[in-house]
Amino acid sequence: MSLFVDAWLWLVDPLNWQGDGSIPVRIAEHLFYTVLAVLAAALIAIPVGWLIGHTGRGRELAIGISGAARALPTFGLLYLFVMLVGVTLRGPSTVFVLVLLAIPPILAGAYAGLEVIDRRTIDAARSMGMTEWQILWKVEVPLGLPLLIGGLRSATLQVVATATLAAYVNLGGLGYDIVQGIALRTYDQMLGAAILVILLALLFDALFAVLERYAVPRGVRAGRDTDVRTTPAGRRATADVTATT
Amino acid sequence: MFTARNKGRFAMTAAVVGASLALAGCASGDPLAPDTDSDAPSETIIIGSQAYYSNEIIAELYAQALEEGGFTVERNYQIGQRDAYIPALEAGEIDLFPEYTGNLLQFWSPDTTATQADEVFAELQTVVPEGLQVLDQSPATDQDSYNVTAEFAEANGLESIADLAGVEGLILGGAPELEERPYGPTGLSSVYGVTVSFQATGDTTVESLLEGIVNVANVYSADPRIGQNGLVTLSDPEGLFLASNVVPIASADLPQEAIDIINAVSAALTPEGLVALNVQSTVDQLGFAEIATQWLTENGFIG
Numbered sequence: 001m002s003l004f005v006d007a008w009l010w011l012v013d014p015l016n017w018q019g020d021g022s023i024p025v026r027i028a029e030h031l032f033y034t035v036l037a038v039l040a041a042a043l044i045a046i047p048v049g050w051l052i053g054h055t056g057r058g059r060e061l062a063i064g065i066s067g068a069a070r071a072l073p074t075f076g077l078l079y080l081f082v083m084l085v086g087v088t089l090r091g092p093s094t095v096f097v098l099v100l101l102a103i104p105p106i107l108a109g110a111y112a113g114l115e116v117i118d119r120r121t122i123d124a125a126r127s128m129g130m131t132e133w134q135i136l137w138k139v140e141v142p143l144g145l146p147l148l149i150g151g152l153r154s155a156t157l158q159v160v161a162t163a164t165l166a167a168y169v170n171l172g173g174l175g176y177d178i179v180q181g182i183a184l185r186t187y188d189q190m191l192g193a194a195i196l197v198i199l200l201a202l203l204f205d206a207l208f209a210v211l212e213r214y215a216v217p218r219g220v221r222a223g224r225d226t227d228v229r230t231t232p233a234g235r236r237a238t239a240d241v242t243a244t245t
Numbered sequence: 246m247f248t249a250r251n252k253g254r255f256a257m258t259a260a261v262v263g264a265s266l267a268l269a270g271c272a273s274g275d276p277l278a279p280d281t282d283s284d285a286p287s288e289t290i291i292i293g294s295q296a297y298y299s300n301e302i303i304a305e306l307y308a309q310a311l312e313e314g315g316f317t318v319e320r321n322y323q324i325g326q327r328d329a330y331i332p333a334l335e336a337g338e339i340d341l342f343p344e345y346t347g348n349l350l351q352f353w354s355p356d357t358t359a360t361q362a363d364e365v366f367a368e369l370q371t372v373v374p375e376g377l378q379v380l381d382q383s384p385a386t387d388q389d390s391y392n393v394t395a396e397f398a399e400a401n402g403l404e405s406i407a408d409l410a411g412v413e414g415l416i417l418g419g420a421p422e423l424e425e426r427p428y429g430p431t432g433l434s435s436v437y438g439v440t441v442s443f444q445a446t447g448d449t450t451v452e453s454l455l456e457g458i459v460n461v462a463n464v465y466s467a468d469p470r471i472g473q474n475g476l477v478t479l480s481d482p483e484g485l486f487l488a489s490n491v492v493p494i495a496s497a498d499l500p501q502e503a504i505d506i507i508n509a510v511s512a513a514l515t516p517e518g519l520v521a522l523n524v525q526s527t528v529d530q531l532g533f534a535e536i537a538t539q540w541l542t543e544n545g546f547i548g
Contacts, residue, residue, distance in 0.1 A: 168447055170444055180421035180424065183421065183422035
């Protein structure tokens with residue numbers, strides 16, 4: 001029988017949906033590491049990205065560091081940290097490694113969002129008498145939001161795919177079914193779990209696509225679309241903005 | 246993102262993906278099986294090994310012993326696990342491979358009831374596929390075993406796996422697949438009446454045992470860390486684990502002269518000798534070639 005049919009049967013088998021280590025538990029573990037890592041990375045990378053974008057200082061350094069961080073092999077790093085800090089701290093080690101993976105795209109999205117804003121817009125805000133904080137919060141952050149969400153979107157996709165590695169250090173997640181399946185030659189289980197990871201990734205991607213769409217300030221949307229009254233709901237303008245991410 | 250221009254491309258991608266799914270549906274059985282029409286056996290003896298350092302050392306023993314006997318050898322090490330290399334052996338792409346009797350028997354005959362060394366070896370010879378042969382088994386073993394720390398053994402009076410039956414809150418650690426193996430939690434319960442919960446500690450099994458994350462750990466019996474950390478290996482009177490002696494698996498057309506050399510190496514390799522070889526790798530950090538040369542010289546195969 002086809003492997004895909006077997007994988008489907010594995011996915012819908014009620015036995016795989018109950019008890020310890022069942023599909024819902026694995027999905028929950030997977031989501032837990034993904035959300036935790038992206039949140040932690042966002043808390044670090046967004047303020048730093050905005051600082052760089054607003055002041056225009058430290059850009060070269062940020063590009064250099066985030067470029068280097070992208071090249072780090074996550075799997076090797078995971079083992080290194082678990083061996084360095086000991087197996088009792090394998091949870092924090094895993095999240096830390098995923099955070100390192102998520103920082104570069106979020107950082108890039110945060111400062112690039114501020115950097116692409118027309119300097120005349122910011123000059124206008126300043127000449128109106130806005131303080132630096134007001135410029136940041138009322139002008140730069142709203143205008144940079146679509147690119148920032150693009151960065152979060154790319155970070156989440158990478159983390160949701162890489163969180164499968166957690167299984168190698170006894171932390172479960174959907175990777176567990178894949179790792180166990182390799183040794184047991186249960187291809188239905190491996191493919192079934194892989195499909196679930198893909199579905200999770202697609203779900204997150206769709207969620208962020210919607211967020212990105214609503215993140216475009218109304219003024220920008222109206223300004224970019226010359227035929228506001230004749231095209232339905234400014235659809236083209238949104239498409240243009242998201243295409244740049 | 247979804248502009249009109251991209252819609253055509255999306256439709257095409259969907260068509261390609263659909264077609265490949267349909268094609269994949271036609272393939273039957275093991276999706277990872279290699280093509281069977283491989284090239285004919287050559288004069289060179291191709292030796293493979295698992296991606297397991299101890300296995301690679303044994304493969305290197307074979308290689309250097311054969312070279313000393315005048316054969317040309319090609320080393321194809323670190324192939325991975327059984328699923329990856331058995332098809333290559335069956336297809337004749339590899340001529341010689343160090344294996345372990347119990348685990349190999351379970352691969353071809355998952356429902357086997359044999360557990361003692363001689364039973365396992367006898368049954369293994371009956372299930373070997375055509376074109377392959379098993380040579381003599383070595384006294385050296387490297388098999389699954391359950392281990393506890395010395396303190397835990399003393400506190401609970403543990404000597405054999407059966408002694409675990411009265412202990413509450415046992416957590417078993419091992420590779421993820423142990424959860425489903427016949428000697429895993431299910432076997433512990435049905436053979437010894439021992440109830441355990443399971444943690445997939447994988448490569449961190451020994452560390453997890455020492456840190457107390459698990460209190461029973463599945464470690465290979467030839468692992469030097471058992472001795473280094475003073476672990477207590479629980480005896481297995483009911484034969485939960487299959488005996489797993491080192492055994493070479495070879496293509497059926499391996500020259501008799503080569504078979505004689507390999508059988509002599511197998512006979513000389515003892516359980517203690519195998520642990521000592523592993524120590525040279527993990528503790529003394531010697532290279533595999535160096536370890537093999539040293540052992541073959543000491544045992545009179547070289548020089």
